[in-house]
Amino acid sequence: DVKVTQSSRYLVKRTGEKVFLECVQDMDHENMFWYRQDPGLGLRLIYFSYDVKMKEKGDIPEGYSVSREKKERFSLILESASTNQTSMYLCASNQMANQETQYFGPGTRLLVL
């Protein structure tokens, strides 16, 4: 059974804090993605990675960075959290050979105070 796990379901942080969101997949997928989901805006791509140590900017990378040191793990970093980064964050992964099927994690709901 395919599985994408995210380190926290709910997170509360203060403005200016450094925040790490972790994502792990157990399917040996090459590709991993970070999205944020906001009401009325759908899912917007922040960053993605096609391989270890490789990263590409998505549509809204400002204020975020990522790290992929191992194939199964993709981390999203908020260097200095701001209130407008309060959102639901979704991680996903897929195979290079089957890119239309993305497997999503359960999401992390982040509140920045």
Next chain:
Amino acid sequence: GQQLNQSPQSMFIQEGEDVSMNCTSSSIFNTWLWYKQDPGEGPVLLIALYKAGELTSNGRLTAQFGITRKDSFLNISASIPSDVGIYFCAGQPTTGNQFYFGTGTSLTVIP
């Protein structure tokens, strides 16, 4: 990024009714996908469409790839309470590997 407009934004229906929703883009897409997100979970792929005019079913769900390649439709027949959730369309344009997601349709089924 690409703009995908999904409508309606929300729907409240009686159990047993049929549901229709659609998604339109400003440019041509090669692939259309439909996902469902249950409350508190990540989206799960329901149906994938690969060519214009294609009609594909998954149980009570039927989706179509519009002939203009700029739209797609999802129908749910005889809705049941477990159909509740947010439905997202996603599309892949003719260049690049990225998928773009619609704004979502929130479905509530009243028993």
